[in-house]
Amino acid sequence: MTENFSLPVVRLKIARRSAHPWIFQKMVEKPATRLAPGSVVDILDRGGQWVGRGFYNGHSRIALRVLTSDPAEVIDDAFFARRIGQAVALRRDWLGLDAVSNAYRIVHSEGDGLSGLVVDRFGPLLVLEFFSAGMYRFRSAIESALGSHFPESRFYWFAEEHIQKQESFDCRSPELPPPEIITEHGVRFRVAPGSKHKTGFFLDQRDNRRRLASFCQGKRVLDLCCNSGGFAVYAKALGNASEVVGVDLDEQALALARQNAGLNQVRVRFVQADLFPWLRDIIAAGQRFDVIVLDPSKQTREREELGYAMKRYLDMNRLALQAVSPGGIFLTCSCTGLVSEADFLDTIRRAAWQAGRSVQVLNIAGAGADHPFLLHVPEGRYLKAVFCRVDIVQSVASH
DSSP: OOOOOSOOEEEBSSOOOOOOSEEEGGGBOOOSSOOOTTEEEEEEOTTSOEEEEEEEOTTSSEEEEEEEOOTTOOOSHHHHHHHHHHHHHIIIIISOGGGTBSEEEEEEGGGGTOTTEEEEEETTEEEEEEOSHHHHHTHHHHHHHHHHHSTTOEEEEEOOHHHHHHHTOOOOOOSOOOOEEEEETTEEEEEOTTSSSTTSSOGGGHHHHHHHHTTOTTOEEEEETOTTTHHHHHHHHTTOOSEEEEEESOHHHHHHHHHHHHHTTOOOEEEEOOHHHHHHHHHHTTOOEEEEEEOOOOOOSOGGGHHHHHHHHHHHHHHHHHTEEEEEEEEEEEOOTTSOHHHHHHHHHHHHHHHTEEEEEEEEEOSOTTSOOOTTOGGGOOOEEEEEEEEEOOOOOOO
C-alpha cells in the first residue's frame, strides 16, 4: 500500500472539537458508497472542513480512528516507518530499555499515534496485537518497519475474537511460536505468546515488580492472582523474601509460574485456588503475610458491568487487607480501563473501613514508561498500582 490518491471522504455530523483519535458511529454520516472495514479516508466536519485522515469502519462502534491531522501526511508504508521509528527511539534512546530488559512494549496504540495496534517485544519474538481492521490491513508495512529496527526478529500476530467481530475482519494468526525466555532486571521468565494472557506476559508491571521486591527482604509474601508468577518470583529472586506463596485459579498460568521459579532457582509455593474461599480460610486460621500483592485480571470491558466489577474489587480488597500483618505492605492493582483512579482509591478506602484497617498510601503507580498515554486519550492510562502500608484500627466483623 502506498500513495493515497483521492481518498474516499467521510463526513461528521458534528464540528470536530477534540483531538481524540476515536470518532464514534453516531457522530458520523454514513458514506454513500460502502467502504471496506479499515479503509483509509479523509474526514470532513459538519461544515465541510477537512479535519483529519484515518481508518473508517462502518461495522465498529469506533467508526473513525484519526491517524493524522496534517493534510500533507499520507497514510502509506512510509507513515508507519516514521511512527514506528519514533516509538522505537523513545524506548531505546530515551528510556534506555535495552539495558534493563530484552522485553518491552514497542508500540502502545494511541499513546504512540497508532490507534488500534500494540506491539510487544520478547527477545527475538515480536508480538503484534490488532484492535482495528485498518491496522491489520497494513500488517506487512508494520512488520517491515519493525524489522528495520529489530532485524533478527520473528513475528506472531493475533486479534481477540470479540475484536474481530466488532471490527469485522478475519485475523489469521500464524502457528504458535515456542516459548521465549526473557530477562528483566536480571530476573528470567518463560513467555508463551498466543496463550489467553494477552501478548504473553504483563510487561506493564516491570517497574512495579522491582519496587515490590524492595519491601520483601526476610518477609512472608503472598501474590494473589499471580498468573505466571511475576511478582512472586521477583519477591524471592530480587527481594530475598523468606517465604512466597502464589495463588491463581488458572492451571496453565501456574504451570508457567512454576517453570519461572525454576528458571531463577527459587522456591515459591504455588496454589491453585479461587482467592475468595482461600483467603477466608487462611484468615480464619490466623495466617498473615507481611507483603501482599493483589493483581487481578481485567474485571470488565463493558460499561454496563461496571457496578459488578466494582463490587468484586471491593470484596477481594477487603479480604486481602485482612490477611496483611499489622504494619505490612499491600500492593493492589486494577487494569480495568473503565475504572478511574479516583473510583479505585475510593474502593480501597471502603474495603479498608470494612476490614478494620487503616491504609497509608505510599505511592500510586501505573504502567511502565513504555506504555505512554496522551492526556487527551485518558483510556490509554488503564493500570492503577497502589502501594500501601496497612495497620489495624479496630475490630470489624467481616461480611
